[in-house]
Amino acid sequence: MNPVQLVDLKAQHSEIRREIDAAIREVFDSGAFVLGPHVERFEKDLAAATGAKHAIGVNSGTDALLIALEVVRHRAGAGEVVTSPFTFFATAEAVLLAGHELRFADIDPESFNLSPAATRAAAGRRTVAVMPVHLYGRCADVDALRLPGAALVEDAAQAIGATYRGRQAGTLGDLAGFSFYVTKNLGAVGDAGAVTTGDADAAALVRSLRAHGEVRSEGSRTYHYERIGRNSRLDAIQAAVLRVKLGRLDAWQARRAEHAAFYDEAFAGIDGVVPPSPPPDGRHAYHQYVIRCARREDLKAHLAREGIQTNVFYPQPLHLQPALGAFGFREGQFPEAEKASAEVLALPVHAHLSAGDRERVATAVRSFYVG
Ligand SMILES: Cc1ncc(COP(=O)(O)O)c(C=O)c1O
Numbered sequence: 001m002n003p004v005q006l007v008d009l010k011a012q013h014s015e016i017r018r019e020i021d022a023a024i025r026e027v028f029d030s031g032a033f034v035l036g037p038h039v040e041r042f043e044k045d046l047a048a049a050t051g052a053k054h055a056i057g058v059n060s061g062t063d064a065l066l067i068a069l070e071v072v073r074h075r076a077g078a079g080e081v082v083t084s085p086f087t088f089f090a091t092a093e094a095v096l097l098a099g100h101e102l103r104f105a106d107i108d109p110e111s112f113n114l115s116p117a118a119t120r121a122a123a124g125r126r127t128v129a130v131m132p133v134h135l136y137g138r139c140a141d142v143d144a145l146r147l148p149g150a151a152l153v154e155d156a157a158q159a160i161g162a163t164y165r166g167r168q169a170g171t172l173g174d175l176a177g178f179s180f181y182v183t184k185n186l187g188a189v190g191d192a193g194a195v196t197t198g199d200a201d202a203a204a205l206v207r208s209l210r211a212h213g214e215v216r217s218e219g220s221r222t223y224h225y226e227r228i229g230r231n232s233r234l235d236a237i238q239a240a241v242l243r244v245k246l247g248r249l250d251a252w253q254a255r256r257a258e259h260a261a262f263y264d265e266a267f268a269g270i271d272g273v274v275p276p277s278p279p280p281d282g283r284h285a286y287h288q289y290v291i292r293c294a295r296r297e298d299l300k301a302h303l304a305r306e307g308i309q310t311n312v313f314y315p316q317p318l319h320l321q322p323a324l325g326a327f328g329f330r331e332g333q334f335p336e337a338e339k340a341s342a343e344v345l346a347l348p349v350h351a352h353l354s355a356g357d358r359e360r361v362a363t364a365v366r367s368f369y370v371g
Pocket residue numbers: 060061062063065087088090091133155157158178179180181191192193
């Protein structure tokens with residue numbers, strides 16, 4: 001039997017192969033490989049799709065967060081940034097690389113996102129930003145996470161297409177960082193990312209910071225540098241591919257939501273499985289469909305024997321990572337993040353999953369618990 005994959009890029013690309021080929025050829029013929037008109041077109045489309053006033057392409061989601069937090073540093077100085085310990089490592093890395101101090105607050109066990117009460121408790125006078133992570137594609141409760149005097153920077157790496165109270169991820173804070181890593185709901189053919197913001201001055205600063213701190217004049221080089229930036233320019237080929245895929249995103253999201261609804265129904269009432277709870281006030285993007293489950297390692301092994309790929313995002317919370325050992329975090333400090341790390345399992349939910357395959361997944365999970 002064919003394996004059921006967590007991500008099926010071959011199937012995705014075969015749906016759009018011709019358009020991708022044409023888009024790449026156009027970039028080749030133009031000779032504009034870094035920034036330039038293809039990137040500008042993608043930025044415009046991304047802004048329209050997310051509802052953000054400004055979208056600025058950069059070369060990864062990590063850089064998007066890092067540059068967003070550098071904007072905060074330029075405006076408010078370096079200070080504390082409160083974020084989640086239950087996320088991909090880059091979230092914390094960006095805080096530190098941007099020159100801030102890292103503060104974790106525990107998660108809410110139902111949403112897996114930053115707990116507003118814990119965030120308020122972790123914040124202090126030196127807090128310059130709160131950075132919620134819209135984990136798995138479910139928006140954090142950003143209205144409750146807004147703290148007076150602190151910027152709100154969304155880690156929207158996993159959340160393109162998610163909504164919260166009628167607004168889209170990427171427009172919920174002062175700045176947001178998206179990742180277009182290959183396996184994301186909107187994935188490049190390499191690394192790519194973007195910052196979105198509603199603030200024109202912040203957007204100009206991001207444009208400068210992604211290109212060595214240069215201040216360009218109507219897009220043209222000036223070789224005049226006002227600040228220390230970095231090289232985080234988006235490649236035109238990535239932008240052209242992303243633009244093609246952006247045109248498919250709504251349809252692909254709808255398929256993810258269908259799969260999720262199917263699983264929700266299939267898992268209801270199974271003792272040992274807690275399906276992801278739907279957000280009360282918005283749309284989940286289902287970048288991952290993640291259950292909490294009893295006897296996780298045994299379930300994972302059972303599914304692997306049935307040819308079903310799964311994964312654990314993330315098996316070790318960030319406060320217990322050796323790389324952050326110097327900060328003195330302790331085991332037991334963020335118990336909900338630790339519990340989640342021990343219990344979560346991501347099941348295949350990608351847009352190109354067939355009805356037969358999702359049925360196989362549901363049957364295999366059921367047979368593990370119910371027999
Ligand atoms: C929550 C989160 N933050 C940040 C990143 C970093 O994005 P990238 O891999 O594009 O640098 C990712 C993606 O991998 C992510 O999932």
